[in-house]
Amino acid sequence: xxxxxxxxxxxxxxxxxxxxxxxxQDRSQIERNRHRFWRKIEPQLDxxxxxxxxxxxxxxxxxxxxxxxxxxxxxxxxxIRDTPLESLRDRRFPPxxxxxxxxxxxxxxxxxxxxGERGMQSLEILSQLKRKVAFHVNHQLDSAExxxxxxxxxxxxxxxxxxxxxxxxxxxxxxKACCEQLLPNEMGNxxxxxxxxxxxxxxxxxxxxxTEWHNxxxxxxxxxxxxxxxxQSVEGMRAxxxxxxxxxxxxxxxxxxxxxxxxxxxxxxxRLQADYGAIETxxxxxxxxxxQPEISTPDWQxxxxxxxxxxxxxxxxxxDLDHQERTIQTSLLNYRSxxxxxxxxxxxxxLEFFAEFGNSxxxxxxxxxxxxxxxxxxxxxxxxxxxxxMQSAIALQRDVPAIAPTISPLWRRFKFRKTNS
Numbered sequence: 478x479x480x481x482x483x484x485x486x487x488x489x490x491x492x493x494x495x496x497x498x499x500x501x502q503d504r505s506q507i508e509r510n511r512h513r514f515w516r517k518i519e520p521q522l523d524x525x526x527x528x529x530x531x532x533x534x535x536x537x538x539x540x541x542x543x544x545x546x547x548x549x550x551x552x553x554x555x556x557i558r559d560t561p562l563e564s565l566r567d568r569r570f571p572p573x574x575x576x577x578x579x580x581x582x583x584x585x586x587x588x589x590x591x592x593g594e595r596g597m598q599s600l601e602i603l604s605q606l607k608r609k610v611a612f613h614v615n616h617q618l619d620s621a622e623x624x625x626x627x628x629x630x631x632x633x634x635x636x637x638x639x640x641x642x643x644x645x646x647x648x649x650x651x652x653k654a655c656c657e658q659l660l661p662n663e664m665g666n667x668x669x670x671x672x673x674x675x676x677x678x679x680x681x682x683x684x685x686x687x688t689e690w691h692n693x694x695x696x697x698x699x700x701x702x703x704x705x706x707x708x709q710s711v712e713g714m715r716a717x718x719x720x721x722x723x724x725x726x727x728x729x730x731x732x733x734x735x736x737x738x739x740x741x742x743x744x745x746x747x748r749l750q751a752d753y754g755a756i757e758t759x760x761x762x763x764x765x766x767x768x769q770p771e772i773s774t775p776d777w778q779x780x781x782x783x784x785x786x787x788x789x790x791x792x793x794x795x796x797d798l799d800h801q802e803r804t805i806q807t808s809l810l811n812y813r814s815x816x817x818x819x820x821x822x823x824x825x826x827x828l829e830f831f832a833e834f835g836n837s838x839x840x841x842x843x844x845x846x847x848x849x850x851x852x853x854x855x856x857x858x859x860x861x862x863x864x865x866x867m868q869s870a871i872a873l874q875r876d877v878p879a880i881a882p883t884i885s886p887l888w889r890r891f892k893f894r895k896t897n898s
Contacts, residue, residue, distance in 0.1 A: 482654060483597040484704075486711045487639035488590040488718070489606040489659075491614070492729045493517065494631035495583040498546065500800060510630070512537055514583040517627055518574055520616040544578050551578040573613055577726065582631060584730055586722070587613050597642050600651075603658040607635075622661060628694035632733025635659065636725065638678075638703040638718055640711065652681040652702050659700060671830035676717050676823050678705040682830050686838075687736070690743040697736055699729075724819045731812035732834065738804040739842040745798045746849055752791045753856050756863075759784060763863055781867040788860045795853055802846040809839050 495514045498507050509526065515537065516522040522533055529537075543556040553576040577584040589609040591602065608621040615624050623633070637655055641648055649672070656667040660683070673680040680703050687696035705714045763780075812835050820826050 482600050482651075483642045484600055484603075484651065484655065485597050485640035485642060485707075486590070486714065487598065487603060487606065487637060488588055489603065489610055490589075490636045490638075491585075491587045491610045492634045492636065492726060493585040493587070493614070493629040494633065494730050494733050495585070496581070496630045497544075497578060497583050498581045508537065508541075510583075511541065513626070513630065514585070515540060517585060517614045518570060518576060523616050546581075548578065549580060552576070553578055553583075571613065573610075579727070579730060582730060582734070584726055585629075586726060589613070600654050600658050603637065603655060607659055623694070625694065629733065631730070631737045632693055632697060632699075634699045634701065634729040634733065636701045636703070638705070638714070640705045640709055640714055641679075641707050643707045648679045648704055649681075652679070652704060655702050655704075656681075656683055656700060661698060673830060674825070674827040675703065675819070676721070676826070677709065678703045678717075680704075680828065687740065690740045693737060693740050699732075720822070721819070724815055724822075728812060728815040728819065728831070731808045731815060732839075734808040735805050735812065735839045735842065738801040738808065739846070742798055742801040742842075742846050742849075745794055745801065749791065749794050749798065749849075749853050749856075752787060752794070753853065755787060756791070756856050756859055759787070759863060760859060763866065781864070784860070784864050784867060788857075788864055791853075791856060791860060795850070795857060798846065798853065799850055802843060802850060805839060805843045805846065809835060809843065812839070 496510050497514070498510065502510075512522065512526055512529075516524070522529070522537070540557075543551075543553060543560060545551050554570055554574065557570075573588045575586040575588075587610050589606040591598070591606075604621060608618075611621050611623055612618055614627045617624075637659065641651060652670065653667045656670070660667055667683070669683065671682040671684075673682070681701065683698070683700040685696070685698045687693060689696060703718070705717075709717075759780075766780075816828070816831050816835065819831075820828065
């Protein structure tokens with residue numbers, strides 16, 4: 478068999494990240510987040526919430542007790558094994574699962590390898606490993622891809638690692654052949670990848686940035702391969718990956734948080750743009766109404782009610798957009814910190830593509846949202862002016878029937894001016 482189509486002791490790992498709690502979520506939403514995460518691990522919980530038995534619901538309540546919301550990192554399955562609650566302690570989980578609570582995030586690593594094989598294997602085994610990983614999470618054998626409800630609500634990253642065969646002609650050719658085995662049919666191109674070096678191994682990255690930003694689970698495909706030198710022993714390779722895993726788990730988490738926050742900001746921006754157009758319309762209508770000799774009080778009250786509703790929604794969306802910018806800012810700091818810890822392990826590492834994501838791509842996302850926040854703030858100023866004018870009109874109408882000549886000069890001071898986004 479051609480060695481360019483072989484790999485030694487491959488392992489495929491999936492890093493999944495789910496939201497545990499988000500600002501503004503109530504208890505029922507947090508409980509749904511918990512259920513969505515744990516159903517990936519426990520087949521008994523893998524059903525719609527309405528179909529959960531009372532025993533299942535009680536188990537989810539007990540699972541809540543092992544969490545520590547303010548902790549930076551908690552090993553969940555270890556805490557289950559050590560808990561005094563017998564109903565939790567007796568649970569058994571496959572060794573392929575490793576679960577963490579990282580503050581407001583659930584993190585799950587799922588591995589698949591063939592421990593009985595230590596020699597060279599055909600790259601065709603990679604599709605089998607991927608199917609095993611998908612089975613662990615989907616609890617079904619019918620697909621090598623994650624089901625819609627099993628994708629991470631924050632995101633996911635795939636990582637393949639193994640050793641190159643002894644007389645390989647090109648590590649890049651083997652890397653591309655690996656990716657072809659793992660790449661979903663609708664995603665990207667195995668020829669389009671970034672390269673680097675880490676702990677003596679060659680590192681390859683495939684990433685298809687989202688274009689529509691509507692469904693990160695489908696649009697955002699992120700795959701890495703770490704291929705070790707033939708001189709590296711299998712035991713040494715596994716020890717190195719054990720050392721790298723904690724840092725990679727946090728790095729991928731922060732990366733996916735950045736992408737999710739930017740995706741959320743695109744949805745919020747679309748809603749703000751629609752409301753911004755409504756503000757323009759209302760400002761024109763108000764200017765027209767103020768030219769009339771008389772305005773009915775009920776009409777003004779209806780206008781004011783609509784305006785107050787719009788004002789409340791617009792202010793809330795503006796705050797949400799600001800929150801996404803701050804999320805990217807915080808996650809970017811954490812991402813750089815995690816990357817720094819990885820590079821500290823190897824002074825000769827070459828991970829420019831990781832650095833580029835933080836210094837260029839993610840920073841550009843943040844700056845774009847920052848500019849949009851400033852743009853949409855002008856809408857709040859106009860909304861406040863319109864609301865004040867309407868409230869004044871209603872108050873004056875009670876005392877002076879003909880109010881238009883009085884309010885019109887006030888409104889002209891706040892005439893709507895459209896700015897470029």
